[in-house]
Amino acid sequence: MTVAARRTVLKGIGAAGALGALAGCGVPAAYIEPSERAGKDLSGRDRRLTFANWPLYIDTDDRDRARRPTLDAFEERTGIDVRYTEEINDNDEFFGKISPSLMNRQDTGRDLVVISDWMCARFVRLGWVQEMDRTRQPNVARYLDPLLRTPHFDEGRRFTVPWQSGITGIAYNRRRLGREIRHVSDLWAGDLKGRVTLLSGLDEAFALLMQGDGVDITRWAEDDFHRMCDQVERRVRSRHIRRFTGNDYIKDLAGGDVLACQAYSGDVIQLQADDPDIEFVVPEEGAELWAESLMIPNLARHKRSAERLVDHYYDPEVAARLAAWVAYVCPVPAARDVLASSKDKELAALAEDPLVFPDGALRERLAIARDITPEERPDLAKRWNSLVGL
Structure with missing residues (x-):
């Protein structure tokens, strides 16, 4: 898996320009007001959710690739069945796939998605994602890396939460x-x-x-x-x-x-x-x-369950297991101590890798770019x- 395969080029004017053209041709305005974003939440009686991600972006069992240990642990602990799809191969392609539903105020069929932050900015500006309830996400509130808390497009990370960085x-x-x-x-x-x-x-x-x-x-x-x-x-x-x-x-x-x-x-x-x-x-x-972040699209049917899943991945133990498999910059610095205490030499060594857990000197040289308007x-x-x- 490579990051470059996911962070793809935006050609020409891109989807934002296409939306502008549609708005001038009798298509309903793309922006959705906050009062129109939430659907009826079925989380209390319908114990499932759909999670769309990029290929090879979650831990799998070496002996059984169909098993995803961190996701399996969430299902066992909560009783929520997660339909996990690896359907995102390109930011613009995925935007094109779900934008008709969102623009027309329809459920996308997905409760949680992961896309690059520069594309997340577009969704946030259009009002196509729901604000998360941090009272249901104590791990996010406590453990999210301070460097990732205040991107320009989503101050305070109200609508997005980094999956990996x-x-x-x-x-x-x-x-x-x-x-x-x-x-x-x-x-x-x-x-x-x-x-x-x-x-x-x-x-x-x-x-x-x-x-x-x-x-x-x-x-x-x-x-x-x-x-x-x-x-x-x-x-x-x-x-x-x-x-x-x-x-x-x-x-x-x-x-x-x-x-x-x-x-x-x-x-x-x-x-x-x-x-x-x-x-x-x-x-x-x-x-x-940079980061690729989790978002809950408008009218998602299982918002509370999706919020629980996001918070699950901010438990330092869970974040450590995911970081050990994907080897990106972990958005949960506390996961470093978990890996450092491991008896496995390779896992303990990963805790010292500055490309997974940047040290203080390196962190001072990192910045999140202002997004292109x-x-x-x-x-x-x-x-x-x-x-x-x-």
Whole structure:
């Protein structure tokens, strides 16, 4: 499993632009008022819920892949039957699948979904998700990582709760390169000409590149974006940047065609198992911390049960078991102590991995980027896609 396979490129204007066009053609306004979001909750008598997630994004039993230990434990403890589907392969594709129901004030058939935060921002702005009741979620209230509590699109995480998190930084092969990389500017050294790749997705790529230019990504402006694009454009023309990639950067880096690239922390952990010379670096200027989050869509039939399931995954014991399997940045820092106390050497070592549990010094260099607004997106996407060649 790779993060890049999930954090996919938003092409052109995207779904937000399509919604705007529909609103001008006699289709009902997309925004849903808070008073219209809740449906009749059947949780008290209908002990089930439907949970839609990405493929390979939950722990499974090594001897029986149909079993999911952390999910099975919830079912056994609560008596709630969870229909778990791995139906999300692309943020935009999933948006297109469920948006007709949400726009027309219909139940999507799903009680809980996981999508990337930049797409969560769209759902929150449209009023397509329900506010969670934190009185039913004491673990979330207590254990959610402070770094992830206040994204710009959902202050206080009222509508979303991180499932897993990750870092966008730089991966490189130290043995082949023969030196360290510590700054974004190191990517532009002469010995890397034609051996560097950047991510093709606008939402995935822009923050780290801005940070390399000294920009505070929590409050970036359009001028910052265009200045960054000017620099990228020059390096595309000079052929310093080899190409823009999705998750195929993994193959390029592992094969040696590329010596350094924009990358996701979760991918590099997997690459290091086969090649310890591959390193992941959070540049001195900082890196983007992102999340993929749980949301309860409007009119979900089992809201209270869904809230219980979210809180289940914020129990440090449960979060530790999930982190040990998926190896992303765990949104529950308290899970580190659980793993550290394990008698299993591999699990105890995972507690010391800064790409799963960032230490204090690393955390100071991580930031959540301000999301791109619907008004900004058309022009910014057009500029970025012209560089990428989309």
